[in-house]
Amino acid sequence: MSKATRDKILATTSSLLERQGYHATGLAQIVSESATPRGSLYYYFPDGKEELASEAVALRMRATAEFARRFLGEINDPVEAVYAMIMDMAEKMSKQGCGTGAPIAAVALEASNSSERIRKACADGYQGLQEVLAAKLVMGGFSAERASSLAMTINASIEGGMVLSRTKHDSDILVSIADDMKFLLRSALQASG
């Protein structure tokens, strides 16, 4: 009946990984910030930190993809939908002082050369988000192939935009990217139509 404990551990881990990355986040900090029984961590995650981080990454990206799917579903025009979604990300980042955003980027870079398990969780997470974007673009008239490559570019520019925004403490970078992605999609649509 302590699903709540496991969930709290995962939520806290996810938040700490986003702000600090993998190696800077200690198990002690996770236990303390989640206000969770000390003995529970290795009970729920027998493989320790690597398993915990993999689960947190997977969970977080599933939530991100689901959020994107719903958000994009509320605006008919795919170009406007993608634009609005990036603008929404910029707004959220601005509200939080540019201290968050790119929830798994740090972990992905840290682990890509050291933990295959975490690397795969990150790769699958990015893939899921990309497929949501691509599906929306297909509904806007793009071919499956073109939608897939554009989704990759959108995903990358968002991720990179968040890296730059956090580093420079300037969420307007994402606004600029939203503009350029809108322009790119409109132009691509004209070229194909």
Next chain:
Amino acid sequence: MSKATRDKILATTSSLLERQGYHATGLAQIVSESATPRGSLYYYFPDGKEELASEAVALRMRATAEFARRFLGEINDPVEAVYAMIMDMAEKMSKQGCGTGAPIAAVALEASNSSERIRKACADGYQGLQEVLAAKLVMGGFSAERASSLAMTINASIEGGMVLSRTKHDSDILVSIADDMKFLLRSALQASG
């Protein structure tokens, strides 16, 4: 006369930060991989790891900006030049098994909330690269303002593309981004001209 020692420490640090990030890179590993006297690290970098990382980041981004300036200078058409540069990055990343690329992204994310000194070194580094890109675009007929915002988007998509490439072990993502950036720039040029 041991400028060589200091330089070797910085070069090794730069390489380790790129592959592992900040917290995963220990001073012991830096000393061992650089084959440098153990006593030299705190002699050259009295403020320890934070100073060393800041210097390594600044040096690396100065070199990156200078490389971009020269590379872009060899191709007249700014659109083709940017395209060729991203393709060159994709090729290099492919040759190294997608284990490198985005030399300071991990550090920037890890430090953006914990070390103002490192954060600033990263921000200045990104800014320098962006200005090189913008200057090239201005020569292609873009207004200063438009060149600046496009340079931001290009920089972000490259950085994000490298994050995705490293995570998915697929350097073709950067190729796709090169295509889309070329298309974006061509379209933007037509719209403004």
Next chain:
DNA sequence: GTCTATAATAAGATAGAC
């Protein structure tokens, strides 16, 4: 400029009790 030795702390993980 460089050395060794060491301080001081924190990390991830495990064992065994309850």
Next chain:
DNA sequence: GTCTATCTTATTATAGAC
């Protein structure tokens, strides 16, 4: 399911000799 205690190993940093 949870607790405490502990093992082992790493970390950054400093002191003082040479």
